[in-house]
Amino acid sequence: MHDVAAAAGVSRGTVNRVLNGGYVSATARTAIEAAIAKVGYVPNTAARNLVRRRSQAIGFLAMEPHSLLLEDPNIGAIMLGANEVLSVADHQMVSLVVDSYRDTERVGRYLRGGFVDGAIIVSARAHDPITRLITQLRLPATFVGHPPDLHHSIPFVGIDNVGSARTITQRLLQTGRRRIGMIAAALDRDSGADRLTGFRQALGDRFDPSLVAEVPLYDYSNGVKGMRVLLDREPLLDGVFAASDAVAAGALEVLREAGRTVPGDVGIVGFDNSSWAMRTQPPLSTVHQPAREIGQNAAELVLNQVRGTEPAARSILLDTSVVWRDSA
Amino acid sequence: MHDVAAAAGVSRGTVNRVLNGGYVSATARTAIEAAIAKVGYVPNTAARNLVRRRSQAIGFLAMEPHSLLLEDPNIGAIMLGANEVLSVADHQMVSLVVDSYRDTERVGRYLRGGFVDGAIIVSARAHDPITRLITQLRLPATFVGHPPDLHHSIPFVGIDNVGSARTITQRLLQTGRRRIGMIAAALDRDSGADRLTGFRQALGDRFDPSLVAEVPLYDYSNGVKGMRVLLDREPLLDGVFAASDAVAAGALEVLREAGRTVPGDVGIVGFDNSSWAMRTQPPLSTVHQPAREIGQNAAELVLNQVRGTEPAARSILLDTSVVWRDSA
DNA sequence: GGTTGATGTGTGAACGTGCACACATTGGCA
């Protein structure tokens, strides 16, 4: 910047004003712009960050075990949705994978170090050290699917998992299924726990705890495991609510091996409306989750905090819709 | 830091030495450590970066159209592999999505701004502006699958696409297939073009250009399109090399609709050994691509450049293996 | 007892910006 000022025959202050706005004469402006081009000047962001206490970057924290990150179809869409909004607002999205303890510590340093002005946190668990750190730092942040222990301190954006699960289970009932089981995954997250709650609400008196198979993750192989458990406990099962499409796909495979037809003998529904849903045989009835919009809303919520403009609603619940295909 | 020094009754220099190494007496060290804890001191990275001209961060640039980023099973694994190595080396991986022109410009500023010490670039195309920028900045970088126009300036890590495609096509020949077609995808990338080359080499004199269906992307829907073209051109087709597992999955669907049995009437092979391969009916024979190792090697190559220790080999080609399942 | 080397400590000058302030020049108006 000093060189630019010298080349244009003005002071640093004037150069700064053409870059950041202020009173500048036309002659000075053209001279400086020429000098910038000639010198090949690019602002040094580290210096700018130092004095402005801003980085124009927002962290996207994916707190997933590695394996799941690869499988989860939502996380990518959420990420892209967030990037769209941040991009328009001229902020850089930087996504960080948090898995091991080593990651936690380093990401913590990264967040404290002023590399980002805010953070979007996907699938945090209860009592996560990163979560604690963010509240402690008062870093502008938004959760995607809030963790159970932080209901009010940080805004979140998500869907009504309880209601959606209730709705799709009810339609399973309406199509005449009577012995309905659930493969419940990821009960340590709000999404997993809420889907089970919705399932229970829909069944009411008919709810039978023995027809719930609990599995740790939302993936295909856990669908396989869960379905084996259910079939073992209740051979007469005629309906299944799988906590995700991937789980449903695994379940379908087991049903096929067991000689059950779908939707003839057993009706099955999933959750997510991911690419799985359209490619299983038969295609899955499922809950459409607006992943891209979730990302967009999360980004807006963070930006509002960064800018200091308080949003009207602190948290956002987006609508889902049921996609009715052939599996039930 | 000044506060810490005051609280411990020493100078900034001594505080700096306990943080970054140097001669410090035991008494001073304990006093400073106590002061750090009391004051709640965390180093300001912007200031540190400013003077050190280092950020301890490596950019991971995914230059994919949004849709593909979600579908590609390799990219996630490459990312995680890179993160492992960078994590151990105490560097932060920040991944940036580059899709629109707006992204390009902003990411360019990000790279120039000193936010990262190096970059890993996945699936760059020829004459990409970001690629040009990186060479221009002399930013330490590594390509995953080098773009055609930059053979020597920046190291890359990849697989031998030509050889792998040749090998798997040969085994298609060895199992007695005679009218073999290919669904060639993404010919604007080295990977896509090389796989076609390998296919041609394996067939030698028997190569028939009319049995190559060209499609733009490595995904399921392009597999559907490509297979329709092939069946239309050559109803007697008895072998197909699909440029990726997703493409093969789409092709399988079309074959099934057309009443062809696999592997009875038609043998089909894919590429990637992704999650698709194990879940199609029948499971796919395919080329295993060591995506995680690719990421690890890319990270090491970048770190070598950042540290100034020149690597023995500038670029790395990793071995693939053929996974023989039921589809051919 | 002076020289040497190892060990320990403090100080000032950068790094490249942004910002507050002081100052200069104009034109309009009473």
Add this chain to the structure above:
DNA sequence: TGCCAATGTGTGCACGTTCACACATCAACC
């Protein structure tokens, strides 16, 4: 003429570190 507001420009300091250098102390050695 004098005053004020609008427009333009330059200067010094601050942001929070790192690093080179100067300096202090102490033990060991010829």
